[in-house]
Amino acid sequence: MTRKRQMRLGLSIRGLGYHLAAWRHEDMDPGGALDFHHFLKSAQIAEAAKFDLVFLADSVAVRQRDEPAGSLCRSSQNVELEPITLLTAIAARTSHIGVVATGSTSYNEPYHIARKFASLDHISGGRAGWNVVTSWSDEEARNFNRDQHFDYDTRYERAAEFVDVVAGLWNSWEDDAFVRDKASGVFYDPAKRHVLNHVGKHFKVQGPLSSARTPQGRPIISQAGANDAGKEIAARYADMVYTGNVDIEPAKAFYASLKSMLPRYGRHPDELKIMPAISPYVGRTEQEARDKFEELQALIDPAIGLQQIYRQLGDMSAYPLDGPVPPPPADVEMVSDAQRLYNMAQKDNLTIRQLYERVAAASSMRVVVGSAEQIADTMEEWFTQGAADGFNICPPMLPHSAEEFCELVVPELQRRGLFRTEYEGTTLRENLGAAPQPFPAP
Template identity: 55%
Template sequence: MTQRKLRLGAFIMATGHHIAAWRHPGSQIDSGVNIDHYIEVAQTAERGLFDQVFVADSPGIGFRGDEEALRRQGRVSYFEPVTLWAALSAVTKHIGFVATASTTYEDPYLLARKFASLDHISKGRAAWNVVTTSADNVHGNFGLDAHPDPALRYERAHEFVQVVKGLWDSFEDDAFVRDGGSGVYFDPAKLHALNHVGKHFKVKGPLNLERPPQGYPVILQAGSSEDGKELAAATAEAIFTAWTSLAEAQAFYRDVKGRMARYGRRPEQLLVLPGISPVVGRTEEEARAKWAELQSLIHPSVGLAAIAPFWPGEDLSRWDLDAPPPYIPEAPKGIQSRAQVVLELARREGFTVRQLYEYLAGARGHWVVVGTPVQIADRMQEWFENGAADGFNVMPPVLPASLNEFVDLVVPELQRRGLFRTAYEGRTLRENLGLERPGNAFAQGQRQAA
């Protein structure tokens, strides 16, 4: 029996995930618009045999805080991900590309065409991170008076994914004959119009691009709310999530996989990939010194802006940084799952305001592990072997420095334990993730009718 292997993704946040990473000498300070930086990072992740590189995205500047915090913000300028991945696919051979796109603010036909194109350009390495967009300050970019509420956004998302999959099935896999001798280019009987009419969308189709090499680009989802877990159980093939304890991660793993049966799906068809932000040192003392250096770079105004969404409408600049928050609210509407984790942590640990924003500064509430390669591999192995993770979304605190350290020091330790590959297994992202290639729904329907 083949031993189960860890799946690893590199979650790329321009200069790195730490909120002050852009100030660190190990970062590329203009990375948001530096294609050479992204080429280096993608090739490093491929050298480390990662399954995929992932970038989050938002259709607007989602920063909250005063002008003092804004002027110190290093994440206000960055590439659109599908365009970026098309460029990077030309300088890599194996690694997959996960691009975020919003079901709230995009059009399903145009999105289906973009991702099908990316899958062809990359020869089967594209993936779509399905988001509904939690930021409530981008609606004005799209002519809307308000951000839709979560229930409506997720209802729309379910239908959106259904439409996109249908469009990817417009041509059957063997529709294109391309026979110069006979003069026949393709078989029109294997072209299908979608003719979708639903609550949110009316899309005729067909897509003007043949079926993607993977059938469908891999579909991922991020979110741990009830609506998010339901969307993942119904549609996703991997889910990004944020937990800081083994027990919480195990509960989430059981919960989301337990929902899949009602959608006719098996647990192994969904990979659970918690975020981990590793601070790697050759000794524990070195790792802790690296972490302390990063934390020292946080300006208080930037730290307060990081926790401001949990206290909407409150002027946090008046608070004593070294005292606990004056009060702990309920989770604000629209960011329930992450807010609940953070606010419960503040209650349980009795954090001061400074300790809370320092906690969030590393990876916005994801799991930060500070230690040696052996210590970090120990923690990853514990989660992987005890029903908490199928792999990890690695979130380097500083880029490119932290990713280089992970690839050079932690990956060999995982390989020595037999937990991680020593060579890519397949040609497409699906093959490397161990996911099935979906059949064409129109062709399957015709076979069943016959």
């Protein structure tokens, strides 16, 4: 009998949550972003609810700027724990949930990434995943001997080669290479050791990797870029993709486009799970959920709100907050995002305050407010209408909102047969339904 298709769920656990004012809420510990137990509790809540994975985004700089002046000191997004270190500790205190972290291809070397994630896969018993990003900010560049970030073409060209090298390093040893024969004194079979000897435009890497083949064959690869270059990397290598679409029709178009690319690389479309981000505000009733949402919205400092749209729309501190959103200046830093936000403001007749409140509620991702049934309805719609294989849940407050989602929404999804009640396996690859990774044929 064919098994019913079910959703995949990830829990994003960065910082204190995805509402920018979460740290000001009376129930929150504002220092939680440096507390291991804050993250462990979130991971254990997700594991008890049978989530596929926890996901930790990362950047290698404080990206926020003091624009407008006085805004930076009001942000909680300035200090955080390094993700591999944190997820290794979480892996030791969990047993089934996957542990996925961002690793930049712009400010790492392939050998570093291959070794760290292979080690995490061994330590976790096959639950590791690498989220491939290119990084994008000059703040990061200035921490790595550069005045400016790589240009667009260079960073994606470098990323494609970077992933090739990492994948090659993960195949340095065949599954049964280490015979460890005490009688003969042979530790490994030399015929099953493979030296990469990669020479490319951006990298020269000999290998082999100083890590054995991992429990999953290789760690899961995730990708988060929605542009054409990022989609090519995803189609060739990724097991899952995180997206930021907020409307179902663009989400369906992205889903269909990316899935159609996989056969080009000899892959079946089902081998890639597409998981849009949502930030749910859930209550036992719709009104309770809306009250929670409005309570957090009221905590948004105007300076932080204006900071969130500064790079896209420029300095709007001289304009009335409850007036219309002016057109973006010609020299705006983030052109496509500027047009997207301005079009949103025009379409929904938003004031400056209403626009920054919408962005601050979940860092521009899709916000869903309602009862468990209402949130399950919209998730089911996206899942059944070809817009998603699952979702990356980005709670407004951690761990509180994660706990509410797991208590209220997960049972409703399970009641509908849309989500598991038990894990299918012990590795992330098994639970995610990703393709097995046998050692490549010569």
